[in-house]
Amino acid sequence: MLKLSTLALVSVLALAACQQPQQQQLGPDGQPLPVAYRITPREEGQIPGRVLGQINALRANIAAPAMVQSPALDAAAKVHARDMAAQNRAWHFGSDGSSPLDRVRRQGYMGHLVGENISETYENEITTLNAWMQTRDTRDVIMDPRATEFGIGWYQEPSGKIWWVLITGGAAGAPTALAGGFAPGAGI
Known part of the structure; x- marks a missing residue:
């Protein structure tokens, strides 16, 4: 009986190995269409730590202080992410006209806002962080030495x-920086 079940298992594995992998599709521009990254419940708890680790490694290269996670900034970021989805628009203003500064204050954040980065994508957090690092304004939000907390x-x-x-x-009490897609006083 054990030999029969082992044979069945080996047969299933052999057949599975013969299947062709899912082919990536091309868009109208000839470029590969993105494959949607799905955030699992297990990953939800790991994302902030992965982002923090990558940010602090980048900041160490320029001798900027390490950042720590702020629950108030996390809350403001989560509220705005959902609001952008509801508006179907990646931008720095809430559906109620709120600015990033308004949103962090609503969450009880007592520090100063350095900046806010936003993205509408099918990519994971590390790929998104990499994209932010490719543009001066969004990179400054991450690398500004006055930034000591993130959400x-x-x-x-x-x-x-x-x-x-x-x-x-x-x-x-620290001065507000002019950085990123939105920074207080930037006139955006």
Whole structure:
């Protein structure tokens, strides 16, 4: 009986190995269409730590202080990620007209806002962080030495689209920086 079940298992594995992998499809521009990254419940708890680890490794290269995660900035980022999805628009203003500064204050954040990065994508957090690092304004939000705290939030639609928000801040009383897609006083 054991030999029969072993033979059945080996047969199933052999047949599975013969299947062709799912082929990536091309879009109208000839470029590969993105494959939706699905955030599992297990990964939800790991995302902030992975982002924090990558950010602090990048900041160490320029001798910027390590950041810590802020529950208030996390909450503001999560609220805005969901709101951007509801608006179907990646931008720095809430459906109620709120700015990033308004949102962090609503969550009780007492430090100063350095900046906010946003993204509408099907990609994971590390690929999104890499994209932010490729543009000066969004890179400055992450690398500004006055930023000592960060928050990250996301909302994933059933289609797989992810709305990412990363907010950085610093100690209360420090001057506000001009950085990123939105920074207080930037006139945006």
